[in-house]
Amino acid sequence: MSESRARSPQQSDSRMGDVAERAGVSHGTVSNFFNRPHLLSAATREKVAAAVDELAFVPNDAARTLAKGTGNTVGAVLVDIGNSFFVDIARGIESAAAEAGLKLLLANSDVDLRRQNDYLDLFDETRVRGVILAPLDGEQLGAARVRSHGRPVVFVNWPGEDEQSCGVIVDEQHGGYLAASHLINLGRTKLLYAGGPLHLHAVADRLAGVERAVAEHEGVTLEIIETHSLTTKVGRILGEQLADRHADDRPDAVICAADSLAVGCIEHLTSAGVRVPDDIAFTGYDNNHYAAESAVPVTTIAQPGREMGVIAAGLLAEEVDNPATHEHRTVVLKPQLVVRRSSAQ
Amino acid sequence: MSESRARSPQQSDSRMGDVAERAGVSHGTVSNFFNRPHLLSAATREKVAAAVDELAFVPNDAARTLAKGTGNTVGAVLVDIGNSFFVDIARGIESAAAEAGLKLLLANSDVDLRRQNDYLDLFDETRVRGVILAPLDGEQLGAARVRSHGRPVVFVNWPGEDEQSCGVIVDEQHGGYLAASHLINLGRTKLLYAGGPLHLHAVADRLAGVERAVAEHEGVTLEIIETHSLTTKVGRILGEQLADRHADDRPDAVICAADSLAVGCIEHLTSAGVRVPDDIAFTGYDNNHYAAESAVPVTTIAQPGREMGVIAAGLLAEEVDNPATHEHRTVVLKPQLVVRRSSAQ
DNA sequence: GGTGAGAATTGTAACGATTCACTGAACAAC
DNA sequence: GTTGTTCAGTGAATCGTTACAATTCTCACC
Numbered sequence: 136m137s138e139s140r141a142r143s144p145q146q147s148d149s150r151m152g153d154v155a156e157r158a159g160v161s162h163g164t165v166s167n168f169f170n171r172p173h174l175l176s177a178a179t180r181e182k183v184a185a186a187v188d189e190l191a192f193v194p195n196d197a198a199r200t201l202a203k204g205t206g207n208t209v210g211a212v213l214v215d216i217g218n219s220f221f222v223d224i225a226r227g228i229e230s231a232a233a234e235a236g237l238k239l240l241l242a243n244s245d246v247d248l249r250r251q252n253d254y255l256d257l258f259d260e261t262r263v264r265g266v267i268l269a270p271l272d273g274e275q276l277g278a279a280r281v282r283s284h285g286r287p288v289v290f291v292n293w294p295g296e297d298e299q300s301c302g303v304i305v306d307e308q309h310g311g312y313l314a315a316s317h318l319i320n321l322g323r324t325k326l327l328y329a330g331g332p333l334h335l336h337a338v339a340d341r342l343a344g345v346e347r348a349v350a351e352h353e354g355v356t357l358e359i360i361e362t363h364s365l366t367t368k369v370g371r372i373l374g375e376q377l378a379d380r381h382a383d384d385r386p387d388a389v390i391c392a393a394d395s396l397a398v399g400c401i402e403h404l405t406s407a408g409v410r411v412p413d414d415i416a417f418t419g420y421d422n423n424h425y426a427a428e429s430a431v432p433v434t435t436i437a438q439p440g441r442e443m444g445v446i447a448a449g450l451l452a453e454e455v456d457n458p459a460t461h462e463h464r465t466v467v468l469k470p471q472l473v474v475r476r477s478s479a480q
Numbered sequence: 481m482s483e484s485r486a487r488s489p490q491q492s493d494s495r496m497g498d499v500a501e502r503a504g505v506s507h508g509t510v511s512n513f514f515n516r517p518h519l520l521s522a523a524t525r526e527k528v529a530a531a532v533d534e535l536a537f538v539p540n541d542a543a544r545t546l547a548k549g550t551g552n553t554v555g556a557v558l559v560d561i562g563n564s565f566f567v568d569i570a571r572g573i574e575s576a577a578a579e580a581g582l583k584l585l586l587a588n589s590d591v592d593l594r595r596q597n598d599y600l601d602l603f604d605e606t607r608v609r610g611v612i613l614a615p616l617d618g619e620q621l622g623a624a625r626v627r628s629h630g631r632p633v634v635f636v637n638w639p640g641e642d643e644q645s646c647g648v649i650v651d652e653q654h655g656g657y658l659a660a661s662h663l664i665n666l667g668r669t670k671l672l673y674a675g676g677p678l679h680l681h682a683v684a685d686r687l688a689g690v691e692r693a694v695a696e697h698e699g700v701t702l703e704i705i706e707t708h709s710l711t712t713k714v715g716r717i718l719g720e721q722l723a724d725r726h727a728d729d730r731p732d733a734v735i736c737a738a739d740s741l742a743v744g745c746i747e748h749l750t751s752a753g754v755r756v757p758d759d760i761a762f763t764g765y766d767n768n769h770y771a772a773e774s775a776v777p778v779t780t781i782a783q784p785g786r787e788m789g790v791i792a793a794g795l796l797a798e799e800v801d802n803p804a805t806h807e808h809r810t811v812v813l814k815p816q817l818v819v820r821r822s823s824a825q
Numbered sequence: 826g827g828t829g830a831g832a833a834t835t836g837t838a839a840c841g842a843t844t845c846a847c848t849g850a851a852c853a854a855c
Numbered sequence: 856g857t858t859g860t861t862c863a864g865t866g867a868a869t870c871g872t873t874a875c876a877a878t879t880c881t882c883a884c885c
Contacts, residue, residue, distance in 0.1 A: 495870095495871055495872085496871065507872095508874085508875090511872070511873060512873095540871050540872065542870085542871080542872085543873085544871080544872050544873070545872090546870090546871080546872070546873090547871080547872045547873040547874080548872080548873060548874090549873095
């Protein structure tokens with residue numbers, strides 16, 4: 136190693152000192168150039184800018200973080216990056232964080248509590264300014280808060296308000312209500328709600344909304360089938376069950392707790408000669424891409440995933456910028472009905 | 481500011497000094513405890529461990545990065561986090577990076593060159609030790625290397641070898657060859673390859689593989705239909721075209737460049753009374769979850785996404801740990817044929 | 826009990842930024 | 856001319872680690 140700059144083995148970055156020297160100013164002035172440019176005269180500003188440019192200077196984030204005591208990175212842990220809902224949330228967080236000048240450390244817990252906690256520890260080590268967490272369903276949140284070591288946390292898609300943190304959730308009940316009301320207004324009276332397992336808060340809340348809509352209307356009945364999961368395959372099995380029933384015994388409208396379920400079910404029914412939506416109308420949930428693209432496009436409830444991410448990042452940015460005056464709050468978003476052929480008139 | 485600990489406004493982390501004091505050792509010993517534990521006597525090691533524990537001490541990553549000159553974070557930029565192939569890659573990278581003790585900064589360029597470059601700049605600022613990049617198809621790579629500022633880069637899913645970096649790719653040609661050979665061995669002779677646009681390297685390479693297989697067999701013909709995208713919807717349109725043809729004029733086997741295409745096409749054909757696989761056998765590509773779950777489960781070519789991620793992270797770790805002796809290389813993985821009903825005997 | 830070798834531990838100097846009390850210069854007011 | 860005020864720019868101290876040279880401890884051996 137006979138290089139003149141043996142500091143770091145591979146790349147040689149320039150430091151503020153180099154920039155200062157080149158621009159003929161001091162150390163601190165370069166720092167001011169980046170952090171409080173209004174303190175510099177126009178002339179100095181230009182000199183520094185030129186030097187920064189010529190050296191392709193990039194401030195060292197570690198040094199800055201150390202000196203400031205805190206960086207401007209935020210962390211996000213999402214339960215399942217394979218689920219397009221969370222991918223949308225991630226996209227939202229990403230863009231809002233970028234807008235607020237925050238860097239994003241994105242992690243995926245893959246529905247594994249240990250991994251979720253590992254990531255929270257990692258964020259602690261990195262001294263992130265805050266954390267956005269889409270936790271496992273049904274989990275206690277105390278641990279998450281402890282692990283984040285007093286840093287601000289925003290919960291996404293965690294049911295229930297919370298005194299010590301902000302949150303963003305969707306009104307799942309309202310989604311169920313929208314779906315059921317839509318079908319009832321179409322004149323359907325024999326409703327079936329399919330989804331499960333019911334201990335998932337989303338599945339249960341959607342059902343509650345459906346029940347509310349049903350209760351508001353005379354002469355509408357509701358049947359409930361709990362499934363053990365929400366896959367297309369399970370949907371197809373559900374389709375078989377319905378096809379096997381006597382026509383009079385079938386519902387005239389089915390509310391599925393997920394699009395995948397609806398798609399599978401519809402597929403089997405149409406192949407068995409049951410007409411959708413004529414004989415049975417369908418609604419799904421989530422507005423996944425294949426809901427729009429399947430053979431019979433599925434009416435669905437769209438979750439505002441991207442918006443949730445944007446809002447979560449916004450709440451976090453607000454808390455981070457203004458810890459003293461910040462007041463915790465939970466934002467509840469309304470899902471939207473998207474009508475397609477599976478429930479056309 | 482009358483707090484005893486006015487350092488950071490919110491959380492109060494302990495420093496190595498605090499741990500040292502509590503354990504009755506020096507500063508540097510605590511550092512050794514973390515970085516070169518074999519230098520400590522068993523007794524000291526225990527004392528320090530206890531103190532670390534009691535104070536819930538977490539080393540400050542920024543300070544460490546600054547002192548070491550480089551951190552142990554690597555960055556990954558993926559073109560499209562909405563695509564399950566890249567999600568698999570991300571998962572692989574994630575787990576292998578964790579294994580190697582590297583932290584992962586995950587970013588999603590969303591098929592946008594500007595965003596990709598922004599993230600590379602961000603990584604530069606953070607002084608990541610290396611970068612894993614799944615770049616936009618057809619892009620020049622020079623820029624990426626410049627932006628990463630001399631740091632090691634591993635390219636994933638970028639066609640073509642490269643002298644200055646490692647890479648991981650799948651043998652797309654082989655995938656096409658597998659699919660076509662499989663169908664030919666089943667006795668099919670009138671093949672159709674559908675996919676597009678052909679300037680995507682994956683689509684073109686797969687076709688080349690198909691052509692090779694066809695050339696190896698007497699009496700097998702190949703028709704090619706270029707589509708403008710690979711969605712289910714386009715698949716359905718393709719299905720219409722085939723259904724409209726006279727039966728004698730149809731292929732007896734279709735190789736689709738993507739599962740989505742196959743699923744849409746099969747869906748329309750079966751509803752139009754064409755039997756799959758009896759009249760026409762199908763293969764898809766990618767092994768997406770809905771290929772397995774659709775009404776007629778689709779034979780497909782599985783891409784080893786997770787493995788690609790693992791290998792990419794491994795190559796990067798190797799280069800990072802051993803920049804002097806490291807030799808760049810490109811690993812080519814073979815995709816695998818997954819036989820399902822759409823091409824059953 | 827003195828010596829030397831090796832092991833264990835310590836203390837100090839970086840690392841590259843931020844911060845803030847301070848100096849100088851320019852200029853206005855008396 | 857002196858004093859005051861404002862604006863620009865300076866530079867030393869600091870953040871919490873790591874690295875390494877220097878020091879102290881331990882113990883076997885003569």
